[in-house]
Amino acid sequence: MKHLFALPLLLIILPIASFGFHGLVVVDPGDYADAIEDFLSGLGYDVTVTDTYPDASGMSDYGFVACAKGTLSGMASTFQTYLNNGGCVFLTSGQPWYMNMPDWIGMSTYSNWGGSNTYMRASYDNPLDAPGVSEGDPFYNRVNYMDGGAVLKNPTTATINGHFNNDYASAAQIHNEYGNGKVAWTAVWFCPWDAGDNGYTTDEYESYLEAVYNWFGPPGPGVEETTWGQIKAMD
Numbered sequence: 001m002k003h004l005f006a007l008p009l010l011l012i013i014l015p016i017a018s019f020g021f022h023g024l025v026v027v028d029p030g031d032y033a034d035a036i037e038d039f040l041s042g043l044g045y046d047v048t049v050t051d052t053y054p055d056a057s058g059m060s061d062y063g064f065v066a067c068a069k070g071t072l073s074g075m076a077s078t079f080q081t082y083l084n085n086g087g088c089v090f091l092t093s094g095q096p097w098y099m100n101m102p103d104w105i106g107m108s109t110y111s112n113w114g115g116s117n118t119y120m121r122a123s124y125d126n127p128l129d130a131p132g133v134s135e136g137d138p139f140y141n142r143v144n145y146m147d148g149g150a151v152l153k154n155p156t157t158a159t160i161n162g163h164f165n166n167d168y169a170s171a172a173q174i175h176n177e178y179g180n181g182k183v184a185w186t187a188v189w190f191c192p193w194d195a196g197d198n199g200y201t202t203d204e205y206e207s208y209l210e211a212v213y214n215w216f217g218p219p220g221p222g223v224e225e226t227t228w229g230q231i232k233a234m235d
Contacts, residue, residue, distance in 0.1 A: 031195055036068075039191035043210060044219030056081040064182075064216040066090030066190050071098035080104055083181030088216040091185040093150045104183060106158025106176030113149040113164045118142035120162050120172035120187065122204060127161035128175060130211035133204045139172065140188050142199040150187045158183070161208065173208070175215065184212050 029049075037047045053075070059065055059082040067090065072079075076099040079089050083104055096102075097110040120140035122133050139162045142149075151164060152171040162173030172187040192206045213219075 032068075032191075032193070035193060035195075036191045039209075040213070040219075043213060045213070046219075059087060060085055062087070064088035064090065064213075067095060068092050068190055071095060073098040075099060076102040076104075080178075083183065084179045086180040088182040089184070090190065090212065090216070091183070092190065093187065096152060096185060097150075103156070104176070104178040104181075105152070105174075105185065106178070106183065107152040107155050107171065107174060107185075109153040111151040111153055111170070113151045113170060118149060118199075119165050120205075121165070122208070123160050123163050123168055127159075127173075127208060128211040128215045130204075130208040132207050137204040138202050139205040139208060140199060140201050144198045152185065162186075175212070182216060184215075 033049060037049060040047050051069075053067075053069070054061075056078045059078070065079070065082065065087065072091070072095045079087075079099075080102060083089060091105070094110070096105050096107065099105075101108060101110060118140075119138055119142065122130075122135055122137045122139060124135050126133055149164070149172075152158075152174060153169055155171070155174070157178070158171075158174045158176035160168065160171040160174055162171070164170040164172050171185075174183075174185050176183040188205075189201055189209075191209065192201050194200050
């Protein structure tokens with residue numbers, strides 16, 4: 001199965017409610033918004049779709065925030081407050097750099113990876129207890145020249161879950177615990193993705209993503225809702 005590497009940016013926020021986690025997805029309507037919504041719904045998460053970030057007070061209503069919209073410049077302290085209160089944050093691409101590599105990410109250096117032979121691989125067996133994933137398994141395969149992929153290096157408190165090619169020091173996926181909260185970062189997608197011709201994620205990456213969301217908190221039954229008028233009960 002093929003999945004593209006281009007980064008439309010998205011925010012997902014999942015609050016803890018009596019019926020389980022409820023996801024707030026902040027993203028412009030489109031194919032990627034539909035894909036992440038379908039993926040999370042398929043895992044059992046409830047999803048509400050909107051197009052704006054809440055402030056720290058608003059975030060406190062939710063169990064996790066996955067951010068794929070915007071650079072997040074100037075938002076480091078907002079997320080730090082949220083993490084201190086027990087929240088979970090999922091970042092992507094160059095967002096850590098635009099936030100000046102705050103301590104809570106757990107990595108000290110941002111870099112870039114370029115070239116045609118660009119793969120991302122699991123750094124050890126069953127990262128975050130992802131089933132069916134062995135060290136060296138591909139997470140992402142690039143089929144065309146890549147002029148810059150986000151890389152994090154030099155962990156302080158984070159664990160590198162995935163890396164570029166055979167360079168274990170060049171992180172493509174990480175997780176970290178900060179205060180009462182949890183942080184994850186990926187260089188690519190928040191869901192399996194096959195739209196386009198530049199590259200694709202793998203079944204092993206899908207297993208890893210499921211493990212990340214489950215590490216944040218398990219799903220529960222409820223309703224799915226979008227701000228552009230779609231509300232439906234989840235199976």
